[in-house]
Amino acid sequence: MRKFSRIFSALLLLALSCLANAQDLTASVDRNELAINETFTLTLRYSGPQSGGQPDFNLLEQDFEVLSRQQSNQYRVINGHAESYVEWTLVLAPLKEGKVFLPSLHLHGQVSDAIPITVNKAGESPSGNSQQAFLEVELDKEKLYVQEQLLVKVRLYTTVGLHDIATDPLQIAGAHVEKVDEQRYERRINGVGHAVYELTYAVFPESSGELQIPALNYVAVTGRRDPFSLFNRNAQRIRLRSEAKTIQVDPKPDSYTGSHWLPAASLGLVQSWSKDPEEFKVGEPITRIITMRAEGLRAAQLPPLPKLNIEALKTYPDQPQQEDQSGANGITGSRIETTAIVATQPGSYQLPAITITWWDSKTGRQRATQLPAFRFKVSGGALPQAAQQTRPSNEISPDMQPTINKDHFWRNLAIAALASHLFWLVYFIQQRRNRIQPENKNNTKDLNLRALTRELSIAIDSGDARLLNKTLDKWLNTRYAGGTPETEEFTKLRELVSEALYKQPSRPLNIGQIRVLVKRIIDREIQNEQATSKTLLPDLFA
Template sequence: MLNTPLLRAALGVLLLSIGLAVQAADLTARVDRTRINANETVSLQLVAEGDTQGEPDLSPLSRDFDILSRGQSKTTSIVNGRMSSTREWTIELAPKHPGVLRIPSLTLGQSQSQPVTVEVVTGSANIASTGNKPLFLKEEVSEHTPYVQQAFDYRIKVYFRQPPQRAALSDPVAENATIQQVGDDRSYDEYVDGVLYRVIERRYRVTPLQSGPLTIASPRLEAMVLDTSRRARRDPFADLDEAFGGSMFQGFPNIAGFGQSTRRIIERADDVTLEVRPQPAESGSIWLPATSVQIADEWTPNPPVFKVGEPVTRTLTLTVEGATSAQLPNLDTGTLEGAQVYPDQPKSEDLAGTAAPTAVKTFKTAIVPTRAGRLTLPEIRLPWWDTKADLPRVAVVPARTVEVAGGPAPSPAPDVQPPPVGSSQTAEPTTAAPEPKSPAVMVPAPAQSPGSGTGSGIWPWLAGGFGFAWLATLVWWLRERRVRRDSARDSAKLSPSIGGLRGLDRSAARRRIEKACLDNDPRAARQALILWGQAMWGEASPNGLNALALRFDDADALEVLTEIDRAIYAPPGSSWDGSAVWSRLGPLLDRAGALMDEGDEGPLPELYPRA
């Protein structure tokens, strides 16, 4: 009964589908290390994608390796209604002899893996110290001898063979420099002395504030890792596995922490000490260290058409590689004779996703010619220091002379014609002016009464009425403007917002900083400092304490603000003397406010002092 044609056909279809599934599988081979000692083992992983059947042929491994153990697992997932499965074999191999050993191509059905090469050396001295560590850190800097105020990259890399548990990484610390994290963390694989590690890379931007030695203290990594020095607990399913032929509980998922011992470790990379060079004497008054500086000149409309009384917009875009937006100076566009100039507020930003620090600053200016003829736009020059060639350079926008066309001609005054007969208008009598005689004396005519037919009539009274109405409107507008200003000032006193009135909001923010420091609350102090910065500089205010430190013309400011940041991220139980911090921070705020008030009456002071 079982040997029916229908049953044979069904079995044939089943075998065919299994053969096709095995043929569609993709087999990948990888090892955890490519360089080992002769007395060590290497773990080989075979991964097959798809619904596979059977076992891989491991017989080619016996030429150079002993197979110590093997295991397998299977994973099935359903995504968007589609089912996919993966099988993985883990084979522990011991080399039979030193040298360059080759794990040949292995087969599973119709699939084949790529061969893998493993180098086996004698003696442990050939393996670097990091090769035996489950987790370690490395640091990198893009510049070892930067100039003062030259931004450079600092990278910290975390290497691990197995993902650590409850890992926490602090930030690097440096005195007399600002450090800011840039972008998101990157992850990739990397071989170190033949060992395959997973790497997580974090990038920071460092800007030294003064010349001399600069030490960057490495971040600290705290994590829990598997303790291989202790004997792990026996797998609770091992006995059942053996009782049922070693297949019933094969591939049972591991439970984190069950049957495994962990230990807490603290790792650091090496501290980096750099020598920061001072500003060269031949650099000039403007100090802009960079690797590239470009100035783009654009017009709206394009090409520009210059006419008397019609505006033309000029946009200058300054792009600097190797600097931050806070370092970009303003462009000196000179003076224009024969035109009115209306500049907008410059806008600057740091570009994200670039290999090197890159900043852009945009200057927009409306130019309205006031006379026809030639108009000369002066040359624009920006000196900067090329940190690659170590030479002074100048970015130049050449001078430009344009022709300004005259405005529309004024329409001629119409001839006065006598009104037609029967018109209600009264024509003013016109008489030809007599030719002056040399000895004659001009005597004013006697005033005429309002009712005289030859006088000005009602027009002087109308003009006086309109003038009186205009004066009344002006008085009302000034009164309403004063009422709105007083109302805004009163609301600013009651509101914690920082928009509008600089003086009152700045004083309120200063009181907040003082209260937070005296309450020993570093987080509240940091928030109050950000509010104070916004009250000082509005939209151009800094975003963090490191950026705020650049606005002070005092080296002590960086130390005080860094101390606040350290207190925020200090371990629990750490103490912070807010009263001592306020005794140093209060005078800095007062001095910065006084400089800002003086700057309202004159040119702004230099943002970056020379080292």
């Protein structure tokens, strides 16, 4: 009996000892030192008689971002000894550099130990060169002037499969920021192939001084996405952090003498007319189109052009059109000013030259772009004297009523032509799109005839025969589904472009005649499709 009592006491003490050891909450990490753009794994294990519940993981969010969290229940027998526990595995990313502590966590009266973590700058940890994914930030210049374009390229390199990539948009205090390009390609680094995901931002600082480019956070999931599984156990959510950058922004140089500060890579002026310059007549409205295009400037930064003030020429300016085009080289802004002109007397006229002063950001010096003075002749008889006079007084006398009516007639004619152009252009495109849609539904989204017509107009303005030929092919193939009608206008149009491209010596483009041909082509289509309507499409470029 005494022997049995001793054995029982020993077993009881052993059970109490095992119970004391079994109820425990332990925390461990896979590494204590890492870079700000890296992640580490926290493993939290609870072994005890109580079940259910979990620690308050919100305590981690003060210094760390929780990228993923998994829970598993384990039961195993080793050498006849049974063991059960609950384990949480968390992937964490540090939010700041320096010495930080992984806080103690609590569960069922048990407390885990706090763990010190050292967070270095990006790339300073021993494992910084062997990462399977990393970020690179590149600026296209070392310093710049205020309001000048800065290109910021952020590249994500990876040697493993990544999906569900998400990033915060780039936001910079005191600067205008636009994402202008996105590319995916491959690059070999030290003989190892990397998939590259590149974003390009155009940044325009609004004041001088130091410009801070903040660090960007990328979050992605590693591993191949399995569409047949609700749980991708091998996938891991990672977070990458780019390196912050600083660049010096200088004020406008004191040597600059222009009336508007325009730091650009290039700036050009192009003039075109709605009619051939040889066909100007008294009383008939003609339309002058001037396009200012600047590489590295937004359209909102381009200044208005000087107004015309010439005796015997009445002018009716339209609202300017502003357009930004984005690409790998940033933003190219365009400002298009359209003015209807009515001559009241025959004779020879000269429109003054237009000079725009700007700062060449490539060479670092002031430059000037000039649209030369333009001479033209107006034929026909002079309008009656009453139609050329205006009365400054607010009173309208009976003998002035015909003058006001005639003056308003030409003004209203020009304004109506300009306003109705957009309406009929949109209507025509919509009708054309509705007719093509049943034939080829797959290409409906790609048909943007209004944008193509605008591209064609810009190509004609540029005077570049190669650009015009390329844009014309795209416009014709889209509008006529790959086929071109054999008409006099189309034949002449091709002939003019071919002469400028291939004839020796080459002939310059006849921009006025090309515009007339394009207008006739569209007018004929409108007449064919709207045979019952008596309203014709106004000038395409008016």
